[in-house]
Amino acid sequence: MNIRSAYLSTTYRAFIVDQNQLDLIVGQPNHALDQLLSTGGVDSYAFITAWNPFSKTVSDKENQIANQALKSELGQYRIYEGIGIPKQPSKWEGEQSFLVLGINKDEAIRLGTKYEQNAIIYGEAGSEPELLMLVQEK
Numbered sequence: 001m002n003i004r005s006a007y008l009s010t011t012y013r014a015f016i017v018d019q020n021q022l023d024l025i026v027g028q029p030n031h032a033l034d035q036l037l038s039t040g041g042v043d044s045y046a047f048i049t050a051w052n053p054f055s056k057t058v059s060d061k062e063n064q065i066a067n068q069a070l071k072s073e074l075g076q077y078r079i080y081e082g083i084g085i086p087k088q089p090s091k092w093e094g095e096q097s098f099l100v101l102g103i104n105k106d107e108a109i110r111l112g113t114k115y116e117q118n119a120i121i122y123g124e125a126g127s128e129p130e131l132l133m134l135v136q137e138k
Helices: 003-008 031-040 060-073 105-114
Strands: 011-015 021-024 044-048 078-085 095-101 119-124 130-133
Touching (some): 003 119, 021 031, 031 044, 060 095, 105 130
Antiparallel strands (some): 011 021, 119 130
16 A cells, blocks of 8 residues: 555544544545534644654654644644544554644645655545645655
């Protein structure tokens, strides 16, 4: 499975309130997410992480430090903790991530690039989540 296929087969889960979860799947509409955007008065979102830069495994401590730095940069947005859950079987464990409401596409790409991610998920109200590849596949 190539890296793009791996991202496309991942479930992007955000933990909203009271342990409710919202699952995003690339290319599939999500009415619950649209409602969350509407309630928050925003019309865009991204699902992003700082874990495992360029898909190279690093220690949990390094991942946590990087993700905390990313979280600090997201302070102006409404964010929800999340996790990317790869389709099984996979050598990858779920990566701690953030669902970021109200972020624009350029800023989401800038942060994904800064934290050396191969891809991010981006979308707008009424549209399906989109995989944005930030690096060329090998």
